[in-house]
Amino acid sequence: GAGVSQSPSNKVTEKGKDVELRCDPISGHTALYWYRQSLGQGLEFLIYFQGNSAPDKSGLPSDRFSAERTGGSVSTLTIQRTQQEDSAVYLCASSSIGYEQYFGPGTRLTVT
């Protein structure tokens, strides 16, 4: 079946602009995760959604970052007033039970 998809694959934006990154999880997966992969920090957890429960936002680095998940499926990660340190690859993953997280191809964000 289809895997996790993310769009856009690449995004270049100017410092100070807002960006939205989209994730389509595997159909039927109730859990959705966002991670950030950067050269300096490696892979970092950002946020977790499970069903209709309140999301775990403990990994979001600042209040410029937010995410929502509509209808228990598609998720959007929004970064407001982007900074150069936000440049990274943003990875989305989904899972059902069993802790196996399946990752999408990522969105490479470059802030100029």
Next chain:
Amino acid sequence: AQSVTQLGSHVSVSEGALVLLRCNYSSSVPPYLFWYVQYPNQGLQLLLKYTSAATLVKGINGFEAEFKKSETSFHLTKPSAHMSDAAEYFCAATGAGSYQLTFGKGTKLSVIP
């Protein structure tokens, strides 16, 4: 809190040689452990997972890993490296009842013809 350490940010092996990528975890309780592989400009692909069943876990592409509680290790091995194995490998852990994956820094594997 979990922590995962991967020894060696870069490992080079000859084609046909043994691949050994090291991973140690820090946890007060046995965690769930995973190895993921990332090819250039792609996402992470699950190679194998340990979830407290058999300590020797076999994964895809001929890889396997052994959970050793006494050494808090979960090293990844493959008997004979292939050129297509060249990629970056990440060890990750999560605790029982948890979901957040804690990743190691990654090991880039190069395979020399």
